[in-house]
Amino acid sequence: MSDVSRREALKTLGVVGTIGALGGWPRAARAADKLVVGVIYVGPRDDYGYNQAQAQAAAQIKKLPGVSVVEQEKVPETTDVQKTMGSMIEQDGATLLFPTSFGYFDPHILKAAEKYPKIRFAHCGGLWTEGKHPKNVGSYFGYIDECQYLNGVVAGHASKTKKLGFIAAKPIPQVLRNINAFTLGARSVDPKITTQLLVTGDWSLPVKEAEATNSLIDQGVDVVTCHVDSPKVVVETAERRGIFVCGYHANQATLAPKGYLTGAEWNWLTPYTLHVQDAQAGKPLVNFLRGGLKEGFVKTSAYGRAVSEAARKKADGVKAQMMKGDFVIFRGPIKDNTGKTVIDQGVAQKQTDVVLEQMSYLVEGVVGRV
Amino acid sequence: MTRLEPLAIPAAALAAAMVVFGLFMAALGQNPLEVYALIYRGAFASAFSWQNTLARAAPLVLTALCVALPARVGLMVIGGEGALVLGGLSAAVVGHALAGTAPLTVQAAMALAAMVVGGAWIALAGALRQYRGVNETISSLLLTYIAIALFNHLVEGPLRDPASLNKPSTAPIGDASMLGRLPGLDVHWGLGLGIVFCALMYVLVQHTTYGFGMRIVGGNARAARLAGLPVGGLVLAACALGGAAAGLAGMVEVAAVHGSANASLIAGYGYGGILIAFIARQNPLAIVPVAVLVGGLAASGSMLQRRLDLPDATVLVLQGVAFMLILASEALYGRLKPFRPTRASP
Secondary structure (H helix, E strand, O other): OOOOOHHHHHHHHHHHHHHHHHHOOOOOOOOOOOEEEEEEOOOOOOOOOHHHHHHHHHHHHHOOOOEEEEEEOOOOOOHHHHHHHHHHHHHHOOOEEEEOOHHHHHHHHHHHHHHOOOOEEEEEOOOOOOOOOOOOEEEEEEOOHHHHHHHHHHHHHHOOOOEEEEEEOOOOHHHHHHHHHHHHHHHOOOOOOEEEEEEOOOOOOHHHHHHHHHHHHHOOOOEEEEEOOOOHHHHHHHHHOOOEEEEEEOOOHHHOOOOEEEEEEEOOHHHHHHHHHHHHHOOOOOOEEEEOOOOOOEEEOOOOOOOOHHHHHHHHHHHHHHHHOOOOOEEOOEEEOOOOEEEOOOOEEOOOOHHHHHOOOOEOOEEOOO | OHHHHHHHHHHHHHHHHHHHHHHHHHHOOOOHHHHHHHHHHHHHOOHHHHHHHHHHHHHHHHHHHHHHHHHHOOOOOOOHHHHHHHHHHHHHHHHHHOOOOOHHHHHHHHHHHHHHHHHHHHHHHHHHHHHHOOOHHHHHHHHHHHHHHHHHHHHHOOOEOOOOOOOOEEOOOOHHHOOOEOOOOOOEOHHHHHHHHHHHHHHHHHHOHHHHHHHHHHHOHHHHHHOOOOHHHHHHHHHHHHHHHHHHHHHHHHHHHHOOOEHHHOOOHHHHHHHHHHHOOOOHHHHHHHHHHHHHHHHHHHHHHHHHOOOOHHHHHHHHHHHHHHHHHHHHOOOOHHHOOOOOOO
16 A cells, blocks of 8 residues: 655645635625525435425425525534534524424534524424523424324224334334324224334334334234334335325325325424514514414324225314314323323323423333333 | 655546536536535635534544554454444443543543443454454444444433433533533544544554554465464454544544434444545545545535535535545556656666
8 A cells, every 4th residue: 555755745735725725705695685594404305204394394484585595404413513504604694593303402503502692593392491591592393292193083993903003213202292192092082992112213214114014014003103204114115015004294195195094294384484584573582482283383184085084073073172272182091001090080281291291101002112 | 756646646536536526517407617616615715614624524534544444454344333333332421420520531531431342343343354254344334233223222221311301312421521622623622633543543554563564464464474473463453443443433422522422423424434544545644634525525515505406415426426436546556657667777
């Protein structure tokens, strides 16, 4: 193997360095009087899932007057995202950022917010805490378990084997809440229904997700849903094997024209619009922003052909109650799947209840362990 | 002239890659010159872009060593990711256990733990090859899957900080023990450690008898054995040093960036290092500028996405083209007239 002489290497580095120092490009303000919004995704924008749901909102924001959007996809949760935020601010003149992945928050957004105190950072996931985190950071999130409950109601009607399947990435509180809401919804139709849980271990493992779907179907499951970054593989596998499926994150109806029942979708346009309007008006950033169906933070996919009249009626009834704000999913008594009472008789844990954010159990009817 | 050969050939290959990539861009309806201008602007045109580039290069310098050092004894190890992940995890555990002690002590202990664990992990692949004849490329890759599974199990199970609800992590090492930034730069100390490690390894490989032994083993292991060299020991040591470098990269990610071990550590830096080691032709010193170049491409990829709405894969195409052409250009060594040694006429 050959050696590069030290002197030559230093010379080259020196030349490159000088060019760099001389360059000193002026900050490129792409649109001087426009609000530049930066959106950062952890995966591809067209993943039929988490990132697509965000990208759909970004695409709508782009159309607003006086707004231009810069986007970047597949940014890992490392210093890369700090530098990407920095580039959007320094090179593109962005003043409102939507770094959308859950893992971007700590430490990356917190660091960037400290460095750029005048820039607004709106993070998806609900981690902002009063007194602990800076004021130029906010978090927005939706109570999507409402839609998962409705998924459960529809799935409960569609299932003949009374066995449902749930493919989950990680057994963390947010995911458990969806599994439990889905199961409670299904068991409100028929208390004999069970949900078979399979945990893949990570957010994006397409091969494992396909295997999990197949194995659930082999066990007699006839409706499946999931909580992974991209439900594409699960939905396609279910369709190919001829069972029903409920979507998650975004609308996957086109992937399963026969088996797609309905789906739990984010509607990020609501928080995006609010943050953009506030930024344009110069109002302070809303640090804590949440809502469910009623507030327009989440929505359900249109019913598929296979959804029966009875299922539509029941689900629409529950949805109407949710829209009014008087439906409580986690209303006692609720037992976990080991027989222990986790929510007592007469206790109603509403969506805003912080206890729900520490969920660590699976409700009765879920087959699986945390 | 012969001394210029190792610089001129890769440079020409890179230039050729730029031309091919330019044609590709033109085929996509983009102006290649504008694309090049943006690449330069994103990577090297201002103080900010330089820091952007260097920050992205930092972890790659260390993981590239995990390929380059075993390559010196003739082993093709591609499992740096596993050593990085486990190194980071052990650093996080040690860092938390020692929280409250003097920062330098904590950091030194963290680095040591990470290097020992990372080194042992890659040495395992080396030992499997040396004593059981298992192909080290495959075994180190498979060991990475085991490492990640082990990492996830520990981080989500026994070592999980109960306060980390939706993002399972180990307990934080505490702000006091965090590695700071290089003076005057918005780049963490990982870059400094990487450059020092590379320089030390360069001296070791090129200027010590020990490194000479390594190179002989890499050239012809049987001849080395006949010459009485401790082949097994040299193979294990080269693997352990490479693994230690990757482990240290994991420690830096924990101590300078994340503050604890969690799934964000699994970011593919271990794989990124493979590309760099190859372009640097497994030379520890050349790794640094090559990592800067690749870091620059990553930084400018971000610019291409935002300005031209090109997909993220654009830069991967450029990297792939460059990688292929540089590998292909290896065939040119010793065949180009201007670089042939001039012989004294008889």
